[in-house]
Amino acid sequence: MEQFLxxxxxxxxxxxxxxxSPIILAALGEVILERAGxxxxxxxGVMLFGAFFAVLxxxxxxxxxxGVVFALLIGVVLGLVYALAVVTIRSNxxxxxxxxxxxxxxxxxxxxxxxWGVQAVPLTVKGIGPLKIPFLGDIPVIxxxxxxxxxxxxxxxxxxxVVYFILYRTSWxxxxxSIGEQPKAADTMGINVIGWKYGMCVxxxxxxxxAGAILSLSFMNLFVDNMSGGRGYMAVASVILxxxxxxxxxxxGLIFGxxxxxxxxxxxxxxxxxxxxxxxxxxxxxxxxxxAVRGSASARPxxxxxxxxxx
Amino acid sequence: MLKKGKMLGLVLVVMLVGLLxxxxxxxxxxxxxxxxxxxxxxxxxNINDAGWSQAAYTGLMDAEKEYDIETSYIESVPLAEQESxxxxxxxxxxxxxxxxxxxxxxxxTLVAPEFPDTGFAIxxxxxxxDNLIGVGVQNEEQGYMAGYALGLVTxxxxxxYVASNEGYAMKRxxxxxxxxxxxxxxxxxxxxAYTGSFxxxxxxxxxxLAIFDxxxxxxxxxxxxxxxxxxxxxxxxxxxxxxxxxxxxxxxxNQAVLAVMSDMKVNILSVITSYVEGDFGPDxxxxxxxxxxxxxxxxxxxxxxxxxxxxxxxAVIKDLQAGKITFK
Numbered sequence: 001m002e003q004f005l006x007x008x009x010x011x012x013x014x015x016x017x018x019x020x021s022p023i024i025l026a027a028l029g030e031v032i033l034e035r036a037g038x039x040x041x042x043x044x045g046v047m048l049f050g051a052f053f054a055v056l057x058x059x060x061x062x063x064x065x066x067g068v069v070f071a072l073l074i075g076v077v078l079g080l081v082y083a084l085a086v087v088t089i090r091s092n093x094x095x096x097x098x099x100x101x102x103x104x105x106x107x108x109x110x111x112x113x114x115x116w117g118v119q120a121v122p123l124t125v126k127g128i129g130p131l132k133i134p135f136l137g138d139i140p141v142i143x144x145x146x147x148x149x150x151x152x153x154x155x156x157x158x159x160x161x162v163v164y165f166i167l168y169r170t171s172w173x174x175x176x177x178s179i180g181e182q183p184k185a186a187d188t189m190g191i192n193v194i195g196w197k198y199g200m201c202v203x204x205x206x207x208x209x210x211a212g213a214i215l216s217l218s219f220m221n222l223f224v225d226n227m228s229g230g231r232g233y234m235a236v237a238s239v240i241l242x243x244x245x246x247x248x249x250x251x252x253g254l255i256f257g258x259x260x261x262x263x264x265x266x267x268x269x270x271x272x273x274x275x276x277x278x279x280x281x282x283x284x285x286x287x288x289x290x291x292a293v294r295g296s297a298s299a300r301p302x303x304x305x306x307x308x309x310x311x
Numbered sequence: 312m313l314k315k316g317k318m319l320g321l322v323l324v325v326m327l328v329g330l331l332x333x334x335x336x337x338x339x340x341x342x343x344x345x346x347x348x349x350x351x352x353x354x355x356x357n358i359n360d361a362g363w364s365q366a367a368y369t370g371l372m373d374a375e376k377e378y379d380i381e382t383s384y385i386e387s388v389p390l391a392e393q394e395s396x397x398x399x400x401x402x403x404x405x406x407x408x409x410x411x412x413x414x415x416x417x418x419x420t421l422v423a424p425e426f427p428d429t430g431f432a433i434x435x436x437x438x439x440x441d442n443l444i445g446v447g448v449q450n451e452e453q454g455y456m457a458g459y460a461l462g463l464v465t466x467x468x469x470x471x472y473v474a475s476n477e478g479y480a481m482k483r484x485x486x487x488x489x490x491x492x493x494x495x496x497x498x499x500x501x502x503x504a505y506t507g508s509f510x511x512x513x514x515x516x517x518x519x520l521a522i523f524d525x526x527x528x529x530x531x532x533x534x535x536x537x538x539x540x541x542x543x544x545x546x547x548x549x550x551x552x553x554x555x556x557x558x559x560x561x562x563x564x565n566q567a568v569l570a571v572m573s574d575m576k577v578n579i580l581s582v583i584t585s586y587v588e589g590d591f592g593p594d595x596x597x598x599x600x601x602x603x604x605x606x607x608x609x610x611x612x613x614x615x616x617x618x619x620x621x622x623x624x625x626a627v628i629k630d631l632q633a634g635k636i637t638f639k
Contacts (some may be wrong), residue, residue: 224511227512265521268504
């Protein structure tokens with residue numbers, strides 16, 4: 001037990017906050033989108049695209065922040081493609097999302113080889129490293145754990161509050177939520193349902209693309225094939241786990257981050273548990289939490305995943 | 312209206328899937344001659360993973376330059392699709408199908424008897440059949456070399472091993488690694504961690520940082536694509552690391568103790584050579600280890616290894632090459 005408690009070092013909390021950030025950012029985007037009645041399984045692929053274009057942008061311009069701009073742009077493009085497919089053409093959302101994921105793996109690998117070739121070592125670019133916040137960063141323990149991250153990691157946590165505020169404290173949020181619950185009623189009230197759905201697709205896709213940039217520019221400074229590693233799916237799970245609430249989704253992201261940080265340190269003890277079991281620990285924890293919160297009334301938007309027909 | 316929408320959606324999906332295959336399946340164009348030997352290579356990972364799969368890909372490319380053959384390769388073949396992929400290549404008339412890694416063993420032993428006129432080979436396996444050969448790889452030797460060197464480097468007697476998953480090759484390498492550490496430093500303990508991924512570099516980095524947090528002061532990475540993250544973590548935290556290729560040394564030039572390369576292209580090349588020259592058959596035996604030049608050591612870092620230890624390491628390399636160190 002004492003040995004188990006020794007897991008929780010400063011470094012553990014630092015790693016948890018960092019590892020959770022891309023999942024949180026992607027999950028926040030997904031919350032906004034699902035609140036508007038659309039769900040996107042393709043954020044895993046959008047993340048991968050974002051990771052790739054962030055590195056490409058940094059490579060072409062020599063400026064890591066231009067990489068983030070590139071990620072945002074590809075986010076806009078993918079958001080429009082997705083909106084076209086599910087809002088206008090009204091194709092099945094799960095299938096379209098899966099299509100984006102498959103496309104992402106193939107196209108980013110192909111493009112990276114076309115641009116950089118098959119290199120012995122992946123090409124490294126300028127990344128966005130940790131930035132210690134003045135004064136706050138000097139607070140003992142907390143300063144090192146909380147205020148010494150990459151700016152993109154801070155962004156993920158700041159967005160929790162921003163998304164919460166927009167969804168629950170502004171008229172925009174009210175419109176978004178009404179579209180997800182009763183699109184016909186919203187339409188009757190004069191809300192441009194199709195327009196808002198397009199907008200939410202684009203915005204949520206931008207969130208996921210920047211989440212990908214966190215992976216490739218903040219955690220690393222390079223692109224590796226398929227580097228999103230399932231974090232997009234964890235983000236989708238976090239949304240359900242957090243009951244379509246930005247705070248809850250962020251908590252879900254933190255559970256995955258902490259679960260992974262615990263798992264990695266348990267392996268380091270050499271505990272006689274097979275590594276494959278430890279590797280699924282974050283998913284097991286998430287499953288337990290889902291079962292625990294299931295009792296409460298579901299906050300699932302009523303019109304989620306239903307195509308909208310304007311009459 | 313709805314039907315039209317669905318059709319459009321379907322077309323979109325088909326196009327997307329088509330694009331994926333366009334990205335993965337790279338078939339060189341042939342002139343349609345019957346004589347040209349067609350070789351297919353199935354890889355478990357990506358051709359730019361700076362390790363296992365990339366080495367095999369390089370071997371295939373070298374063979375293409377050397378012989379009049381037509382080649383095709385496919386990357387990241389998932390377990391569930393191994394069988395169908397092998398069968399697909401065989402029925403498309405490929406003469407020699409090479410699967411890279413013991414993961415393919417079940418699938419290839421199942422499919423090989425169905426195509427008696429096709430040659431099948433699998434690396435890192437003892438599989439055998441009328442038209443199937445297993446190319447043995449003595450993984451333990453690579454691990455032993457890395458472990459021996461890190462046993463000399465560690466100060467706190469805590470040595471780390473980070474691998475991708477608990478597969479056959481990784482486990483054998485680990486066994487060799489532990490034996491190597493014990494040989495040079497009996498009081499050192501080995502801490503093992505798996506990333507669970509062949510390509511998640513960020514997770515590889517986090518896993519390495521986690522074991523450094525637990526007091527590991529030097530590490531050996533055998534984690535394929537995710538290992539790139541392990542090397543970056545070592546470079547960031549200034550932790551000595553043993554890598555598996557000279558190119559990886561460039562990621563952490565000051566921390567890389569040495570590189571134990573496995574030149575898998577040697578094995579791929581010798582399989583293709585034997586096929587082209589007509590030696591392919593159930594009696595063919597190819598084994599890769601230090602004595603066959605599959606494994607080589609390079610870039611011994613004088614700043615991390617002093618002259619006395621360097622002599623010890625060189626002696627071990629000689630012993631391995633002479634086959635004096637054996638594993639069960």
